[in-house]
Amino acid sequence: MxxxxxxxxxxxxRLLEQAVGKAYPGVELPASRYSKPPNAEMGELxxxxxxxxxxxxxxxxxxxxxxxVKSINAGSSKLVESAEALNGYINFWADIGVFSEFVLTAVAxxxxxxxxxxxxxxxxxxxxHTSANPISPLxxxxxxxxxxxxxxxxxxxxxxxxxxxxxxxxxxxRQVAMTAYGWQLLGRPEPExxxxxxxxxxxxxxxxxxxxxKLRGELREAEESGRVMEIAELQGxxxxxxxxxxxLRKRYPKVYDTLQEKLPQIKDPAAEIVKxxxxxxxxxxxxxxxxxxxxxxxxEGFQTSLGEIGIGFESFDxxxxxxxxxxxxxxxxxxxxxxxxxxxxxxxxxxxxRIAVDMGLKERWGLNPEHEIPRLVLVRSDGTTLYTLRxxxxxxWKFGKVDRVINVIGGEQxxxxxxxxxxxxxxxxxxxxxxxxxxAYELVYLPGVKMSGRLGRYVTxxxxxxxxxxxxxxxxxxxxxxxxxxxxxxxxxxxxxGAVKYxxxxxxxxxxxxxxxxxxxxxxTNSAPFIQxxxxxxxxxxxxxEETPExxxxxxxxxxxxxxxxxxxxxxxxxxxxxxxxxxxxxxxYSNQLADQFNSFYAALPVLKAETQExxxxxxxxxxxxxxxxxxxxxxxxxxxxxxx
Numbered sequence: 001m002x003x004x005x006x007x008x009x010x011x012x013x014r015l016l017e018q019a020v021g022k023a024y025p026g027v028e029l030p031a032s033r034y035s036k037p038p039n040a041e042m043g044e045l046x047x048x049x050x051x052x053x054x055x056x057x058x059x060x061x062x063x064x065x066x067x068x069v070k071s072i073n074a075g076s077s078k079l080v081e082s083a084e085a086l087n088g089y090i091n092f093w094a095d096i097g098v099f100s101e102f103v104l105t106a107v108a109x110x111x112x113x114x115x116x117x118x119x120x121x122x123x124x125x126x127x128x129h130t131s132a133n134p135i136s137p138l139x140x141x142x143x144x145x146x147x148x149x150x151x152x153x154x155x156x157x158x159x160x161x162x163x164x165x166x167x168x169x170x171x172x173x174r175q176v177a178m179t180a181y182g183w184q185l186l187g188r189p190e191p192e193x194x195x196x197x198x199x200x201x202x203x204x205x206x207x208x209x210x211x212x213x214k215l216r217g218e219l220r221e222a223e224e225s226g227r228v229m230e231i232a233e234l235q236g237x238x239x240x241x242x243x244x245x246x247x248l249r250k251r252y253p254k255v256y257d258t259l260q261e262k263l264p265q266i267k268d269p270a271a272e273i274v275k276x277x278x279x280x281x282x283x284x285x286x287x288x289x290x291x292x293x294x295x296x297x298x299x300e301g302f303q304t305s306l307g308e309i310g311i312g313f314e315s316f317d318x319x320x321x322x323x324x325x326x327x328x329x330x331x332x333x334x335x336x337x338x339x340x341x342x343x344x345x346x347x348x349x350x351x352x353x354r355i356a357v358d359m360g361l362k363e364r365w366g367l368n369p370e371h372e373i374p375r376l377v378l379v380r381s382d383g384t385t386l387y388t389l390r391x392x393x394x395x396x397w398k399f400g401k402v403d404r405v406i407n408v409i410g411g412e413q414x415x416x417x418x419x420x421x422x423x424x425x426x427x428x429x430x431x432x433x434x435x436x437x438x439x440a441y442e443l444v445y446l447p448g449v450k451m452s453g454r455l456g457r458y459v460t461x462x463x464x465x466x467x468x469x470x471x472x473x474x475x476x477x478x479x480x481x482x483x484x485x486x487x488x489x490x491x492x493x494x495x496x497x498g499a500v501k502y503x504x505x506x507x508x509x510x511x512x513x514x515x516x517x518x519x520x521x522x523x524x525t526n527s528a529p530f531i532q533x534x535x536x537x538x539x540x541x542x543x544x545x546e547e548t549p550e551x552x553x554x555x556x557x558x559x560x561x562x563x564x565x566x567x568x569x570x571x572x573x574x575x576x577x578x579x580x581x582x583x584x585x586x587x588x589x590y591s592n593q594l595a596d597q598f599n600s601f602y603a604a605l606p607v608l609k610a611e612t613q614e615x616x617x618x619x620x621x622x623x624x625x626x627x628x629x630x631x632x633x634x635x636x637x638x639x640x641x642x643x644x645x
Contacts, residue, residue: 001117002106004569008099009034011079012045012092019071023064024057040562043084043091044099050088061088096562097554100618103569104553107625115571115632118160125161126398127153129408130306130313131168134298135179136200138305139451139458141444144513146461147504148441149408150311150638151584158636159579164402167302167313168394171295171320175203177277180291181269182206184276185262186255188290193252196301197460199294201252204456205259208248210269212241244455251456283324291320305462309497310638317397319390327393328385331427332378338426346381352419355426361433365421376419388416392423395436404435406582411440411510439582441509447516464515469496471521472529476645479523483644491642495521498528498639505637506588526592528639531630534595536645538627541607542620551621552614560601564622567594571629575636584637591633598626 013032020029032049050061050068057064065085072083072090079102081095107114129149132142149165156163170176182202183189191198219234249256263269279287299316306312322328335341335350342349353373356362362369379385398405409417417438425433451458473492480488499520506526507513523529556565571590578586607619631641 001113001115001572002110003117003572004099004103004106005566005573007102008045008079008092008094008569011077012047012083015072015074015077015080015083015092016047016049016068016090018073018076019068020053022071023067024053027053027056029053036566037089037091040559040566042086044094044562044566045092047090047092048088050090064088065090094562094565096557096565097552099569100556100561100565100622101551101553103565104621104625107568107628108621111628112632114628115575116158117572117576122160122162123404124164124402125156125404125406126164126166126402127156127406127408128166128168128398130302131170131409132302133170133175133453134199134295134302135175135203136298136453136456137194137196137458138302138461140446140461140464140515141451143461143464143500144441144444144504145408145410146306146311147309147501147638148439148509148584151501151505151587151636152406152408152439152582154636154638155575155579155582155584155587158575164315165313166315166317166398169295169299169316169318171291171318172277172281172323172390174273174277176291176295177273177280178206179203180280180287180294181273181276182259182263183294184290186258188293191297191301192255194301194304194462195297196305198252198255199298199301200453200458201248201255201456202259202294204244204454205248205252205256206263206269207454208241208244208456209260209263212238212245213264215241241455244452244457248456280320281323283320288320305460305465308462308465309501317394319394322390322393322397327397328389331389331392331396331423332385334427335378335423340426341378342375347377348379350376350378350419350423350426352376352422355422359425359430361422361425364434367418373418373422374415376423388420388423391416391420395420395424395432396429399429399432399435404437405432406437406439408439408441411442414438414440437582439509442512444504444513444515447514465497465500467517468499468520469493471517472496472499475521475523475529479645487644491645494640494642495529495532495645498532498634498637501638502528502531502588505584506592508585525596528634528637529645531591531595531634532639532642533645534598535627535630535634535641536643537602538598538623538630539643541602541623542627544608545620548620549613549617551617552612553618553621555612555615556618556622558605560597560604561619561622563597564594564601564626567597568625568629571633578636587633587636591630591637594626594630594633598623598630 016032017029020027030049030052032047034045034047037043037046050064053064054061065088069083069085069090074080074082078098079095080092082093084091127149130146132138153163153165179199179202215234215238222230222234266272276287280291340351340355342351352375356373377386378389421433421436446459449459469492472495473488476488476491503515503520520527521529523533574586574590607623608616610616610619634641
């Protein structure tokens with residue numbers, strides 16, 4: 001794959017080495033970094049090497065720069081036209097004819113592959129993402145996980161890695177058993193409407209009805225005892241649950257009414273839920289059939305919601321499978337064989353900090369050496385195990401299939417994920433700890449919205465996507481009223497889906513996202529619609545010409561043209577950095593900047609009505625290269641590039 005910017009840097013470095021050898025015989029050129037000058041009027045690349053040389057040759061950077069520039073033989077380079085000294089920096093100018101032809105030809109010839117430089121050390125990588133509890137619909141918070149995970153998959157694949165995409169189904173525990181129990185009371189029906197929303201209503205319905213029964217009983221006791229303050233507090237809680245009950249009944253009246261009729265007749269619903277959960281953990285056939293059925297409905301709903309925006313999985317891994325094959329017990333026995341287990345009042349505890357100190361993990365993993373890592377409870381005093389043991393077993397299973405694991409999990413799990421890696425190291429699986437990454441992210445806020453799965457209150461991913469498409473359709477209809485309804489709908493889908501994805505990817509994962517509809521669907525700046533519109537504009541220019549005249553690449557000398565050329569040239573390195581650092585935001589920022597530069601170019605310089613046919617040809621090739629790179633960059637984000645908007 002071509003890397004025009006790297007080639008330009010190589011030429012600058014060669015010229016610098018030769019010039020330093022002439023100007024300062026015997027002085028070795030330090031490693032030189034090249035940056036982009038403040039503006040295109042100052043050249044394409046700038047070196048600050050003279051500031052490093054000043055300590056060696058005992059001259060000011062400005063004097064050194066002037067002396068080196070006099071020794072630079074730009075005529076020996078095809079790509080570099082000239083160099084100049086400026087305030088101690090050495091700025092290099094590209095031979096615009098050669099450089100622009102090199103860049104634009106590379107983009108055109110490599111087309112859909114341009115920019116995607118391949119790694120020299122491909123790995124098998126597993127990205128586990130989403131892994132939402134299968135008891136309620138995917139909401140806007142889950143969506144950030146899914147969209148980040150999907151983008152990481154695309155980045156890694158384009159870099160040449162073999163990527164497996166997994167979803168851990170948390171099908172063990174009280175919440176899932178509660179949902180399956182409610183489904184049994186309903187008579188084991190098939191879902192109505194949206195499966196994940198229907199399942200979520202069952203879960204929330206059982207919870208709300210049980211809580212109301214309990215709270216009303218407590219209120220009667222408080223009233224009989226005359227506990228005034230407690231009465232007021234209980235009345236407030238009951239009112240909140242009654243509001244939730246009304247909302248659930250409105251959503252699925254048959255589901256809620258049946259649960260409301262049957263649940264109060266059960267002597268101890270909590271005990272029945274525990275009984276079902278125990279039966280499932282013991283792999284009893286009827287429990288397995290029922291729980292897997294309900295969980296399957298929810299997973300089907302997840303697949304529908306995520307499939308709407310082009311996100312899928314290769315494997316759904318069930319936590320229950322780990323339970324049934326006693327994987328957590330095997331891990332526990334292995335940990336017991338280490339010197340790091342502590343028995344404290346009947347509980348088994350892993351001394352994580354001592355492991356980290358003894359094995360040098362704090363230095364190895366860049367942790368604060370002064371920070372004491374909390375101990376991890378493995379088995380409670382009542383003999384029950386914690387989910388972390390199952391996570392350890394799952395990690396070991398993953399590494400039986402891949403070289404590297406990336407877990408996209410919320411930032412609140414930082415400690416648990418670190419303790420997991422430390423436990424792997426303690427079990428003589430240090431390479432697993434080294435190669436498992438917790439890709440953390442923060443929450444998503446919708447102003448004025450408070451979500452609660454227990455109460456059945458959420459803004460679902462599908463709701464957000466549908467609203468985004470609806471708003472996008474209104475904008476597309478205003479901008480291109482002459483298109484057919486089918487065309488407008490297709491474009492609105494691309495724009496709406498892109499708006500949601502870009503919003504989640506453009507913000508650093510460790511910062512919260514406040515979802516703002518105005519910003520998400522802003523066609524004027526820093527949004528997917530803005531970049532998509534720029535791509536469509538490039539397509540529209542190209543459609544207006546039947547034949548591209550022969551170009552004179554040396555005519556692309558305007559500042560805006562040179563800026564575009566340099567941005568196109570640096571795309572391979574932006575991509576590579578984004579993958580190596582796992583920063584989707586680098587791609588969103590680059591795409592926005594390129595779109596912005598292109599729109600400035602378009603507004604200032606005519607393309608089809610340029611002064612000469614040779615300039616028309618050169619600018620058309622520049623426009624086509626922008627089209628290709630915008631499309632390629634958007635593809636990394638999982639966003640389509642419409643040809644008209």
